[in-house]
Amino acid sequence: MTDSRGELLKPEQARQLVELAEQARRSLSQFAGQPVQFNASGLQLLDEWIERTPFPSKPLxxxxxxxxxEVFRRRHSGEWAVYRDDGQRLVVLCPTERGDLHPVEVARQVSRRIANGIADSLALFYVQESVLLHEREDIA
Structure with missing residues (x-):
């Protein structure tokens, strides 16, 4: 899987992100008081965690x-990548029903969620991006 604007992460880099995601899942489970999975419900709980953490550290x-x-990578058979078209940013490159690749802007969306609050909900972002990934043709 490749895209001219992006470059897949090296296996070791991708593995580190998977480990960080697992660490986040465990912390989110503690925060929620229940087991959390890599799915839309997990993103709803993450929205709550972000809402209660107004000034998160960079590591968080x-x-x-x-x-x-990881939610996108696991649910939509994506791969971690770096996009360089307007700077450098972390995305998950996912195949679409149309047969092309779509960069899911996870880093940019988390930044928006922190800056703009629930108006940029991660759970809603997941639903919107999932619809785009499953469209069979462009909507004009």
Whole structure:
């Protein structure tokens, strides 16, 4: 899987993100008081955690990005990548029903969620991106 604007992460880098996502899942389970999975419900709980953490540290933000990205990677057969078209940013590159690749902007969306609050919900972002990934043709 490749895209001219992006570059897949090296296996070791991707493995580190998976480990960070697992760490985030465990912390989120503690926060929620229940087991959390890599799914839309997990993202709803992450929205709550972010809402209660107005000034997160950079390491905590990285955990949130890793968790969000792992939801997409696991649910949509994606791969971690770096996009360089307007700087450098972490995305999950997912195949679409149309047969092309779509970069899911997980790092950018987590930043938006922190800055703008629930208006940029991660759970809603997951639903919107999932619809895009499953469209069979462009909507014009």
């Amino acid at each position: 933000q990285v955990l949130w990005v890793a968790f969000t990205g």
